Amino acid sequence: MNKHIDSEISVKRLHKDVDFVHKKIFKLHPDLDRYITKEKLTFKFDSLKKSIQQPLKPNAFFFGISQVVGSIRQGHATIQPLQKQYTTKELKILNKRGKSPLSLLSYAFVNEELLIAKNFGKDSTLKVGTVIKSVAGITPQFLYTKYRKTEASDGYNTTYFQRGFARKFNTLLNLERPMADSIPIVFSYKDSIFEKTLTRTSEKAKVKKKSDKETKVAPVVVSKEAKEKQLLAKKALEKKKKIFGYDEVRKEFTRHLSYIPSDSSIAVLKIKSFTGGKEKVAYAHIFKEIEQKKVKSLVIDLRNNGGGSLPEIINLYRYIGQDFTTFVDTMKVTNRTGVVYNRYRNVPKTAMVIASPLITYLAVKELCSIKKSPFGYYYQKSKLTKRIQPRDNNFQGNVYVLINGASFSASAVFSANLKHLKRATFIGEETGGASKSTVAGVLPIMRLPHSKLKLRFGLMEIAVPHKTTVEGHGVYPDITLLPTKEDFEKNSDPELEWVIQKENELKAK
Template identity: 25%
Template sequence: MKTKVILQCGFIMAHLFCGLKVSGQSVLTLPQLKEDFQFFRTAMEEAHPGIYRYETKSVLEDSFDVVSKALVGPMTQQEFYKKLNPIVARIGCGHTKLMPSEDKGFMYYYNTENLFPLKLFLEGHKAYVLSSYDSSIKIKPGTEIIGINGMAIKDIINGLLNNLFSDGHNQTFKYYELNRYFSALFSNFYLEEGMGNDKISITYKDHGRKGRMDLPVVSYQWIKEIDEEEGNKIPYQLEFKEGNTALMTIRTFWPDQEKYNFEEFLKQSFASINDKNIQNLILDLRGNEGGKDGFGALLLSYLMDAEFRYYDKLLLATNEKFSFVEHAQLPEGYDQLRALITQTEDGEFRWEHNENLNIQTPQENRFTGEVFVLIDGACFSVTSEFSAVAHSLGRATFVGDETGGGYYGNNSGAFAIVTLPNSKIELGIPLMAYYTAVQDYEFTDRGIMPHYQVQPTITGVLSGRDEVMERTMKIIKKR
């Protein structure tokens, strides 16, 4: 994700929780809930530059009013979080975050000692076992899970989709989050904190035969260790394949610059590609959630033979001081930076100090052959910006699944981190709306649609096949 100015939290605390405890959590009184809700609504309406980008003002006002009326009695933090979350999801901004805790782990907010122990792969409204976080659980990979704790898996998936954030009305990024964080999300929304959930019941189907099993829960620390082992990969690499084809894999646009120099990688890679007279370049961006926006424009400059525009404009909600500033951490020097915001005649508040707003110049050692970009729902933020402009310019053939990031841009850049004074829930609001220099796209509220759609299947994943790469190589050979 575009994390240029994502900030750590540390705020003035205006109120204290009351002393009563339920299920291990402090209970918020109705006046406390009402106050927090008003802070939440005010912050979103004042600061979010894309709050009405995909939903009308009247629709969102109705959503706020529904939740306000539902606050009729004391609640735990988790209960309150579940009331607020669908509003944030409805805005259609994958960079906006609602974070109940900062010390347990991203997405892992509640029941972190009692988590669902299976790693799942979702296809539509079906869920299949990929593996288990607990080796004592004897269940075959590929087994279909049809229910958890008496709830149909279809209903669980629908409920979680309504609580996940993505750009516009995109679904592929939500499925990416579901596949990656199902254990956390299930615990956040379907288990109550502190209720002694030491077993989770599942119903399953294996070769048409149904069964039931009680599974032992696992802790977040156990999941974290296993996931970190699987996630340690080189951020980018170059390989040469048969048929005058090169494969460039870029897993992130936010690498450790002390260990990996992205600019040097591109310079050396394209020099080598041209020296070998490569005709086809496969650019694998799957799983790349974004990073530094300048890296997207830089990569595209190695693929273009003429000048091009990358960003069309960058907008903010206002140049006024926020009313909730005492409960927020803002970018360093934000009061001084506000003076640089330009208000146009039509009332837009623009930020005109980003190099990607300038005309972009092709690199001297650019690649002029065929480009194939592999994409999926994890392609977000900078990755979707690059893909959108390359797609709009007709520079590449896209293979895979719809990107998670919006075609016309996103809301990101600098962030305001607002702490609700009573519940201590943290609301991360992006302060800048990015608009890519694209046009005439059919799906105004979606990501980049591939020219060749290929969705991985549970059969392909379990057999170790890369179905997207296989399809790409067939396309190249056919051409």
């Protein structure tokens, strides 16, 4: 694959790849003409073919085909460029050298400046709010301009792009420059510009060699009881990681419950993603604790949550929504076999052979669940579309939801339902995911036959039953707040601070 990245592909074969994408999308995408007519989309595919007059390398071809797919204006529909591949042996060598220093940073793109939003490493000189001016001579602004049109948000939304760019900065940077052990970076902090070379080894603690003159320190004797206590604590932590989900690089739980230091009656549930962990057990623990602590107000932080599992957001909703309701509408598909076949498209062949009896059973069962409606479209019967019942320990207090442009897919579906029922106050900015529906569910990856680029799009239209009159936009906040560069420098959180101030006002009445 690495050799293929630098190989030119003939015009004829590139045209075949364009036809491949055209055919797959028209055959399998269940909501293709929501934001563009099929005639206009076909014209774009034809125009792309006419524009290809000479052989191109795969990632040069990527810029053209990705913009055509992006014109569908549905964020799950993407073309992915080729990345350099590493063997298992090469990855082991890289890991021994230490983690990439950029993987220990998260970013925010504010007013066309890339800021350090969090530093998960040990380098204390890289403060939150520091501006990254350039990396190995490449500016963030260059990357943003170059790749801006290679992906789409849902509909006409614009808040997604800057948030999405901040999340994908490291990936885009790797497309422009090969992975290296040391990276020269120019920073700016409070108008002071400085340059620093970050290395893989910079994040590892340096072991000081003892000289012959140094006094040897006697080893600390740990009692048997202390060892057992440490072992139990380690097992408890590992169990918690499995239940709540955990990022080993950034040392963060996927689902984390905390409390406002000055007021323990306000709980903050930060959900980084609706994936990983054992969500049913996690939420059972979380809402049991909320009940025991007599929490009166709950903040659900969905900022930068890119989505995930539909069953998970339905389960979470049962702890918050106070009425019997239908959470999602009929899930539309284009035909009876497309979803079933493509669900297992990316399963390794060995696993397919080993699990063939189970996969056959599940495939037949799913095939039987896909029906044709009297109106001519196909849909999948699912328990997820049935009316849901609130939990017995359903939270009854005030609910606030923090959202931003990177709140996408399942995050937007969850928010749209809460918004319609007026169950929560929303603070932040418009979600990147649409408020009416998302096309996801099954998201197979299809390799283009000649360029080997990856095509990915959803096969199921998942719509909320209660739709707004606004077309092509996300869930709007009740209170619009955007963090500034100064907020990052002061390590302040204006969205959360608004909630605290609001709660104080309510208590003062």
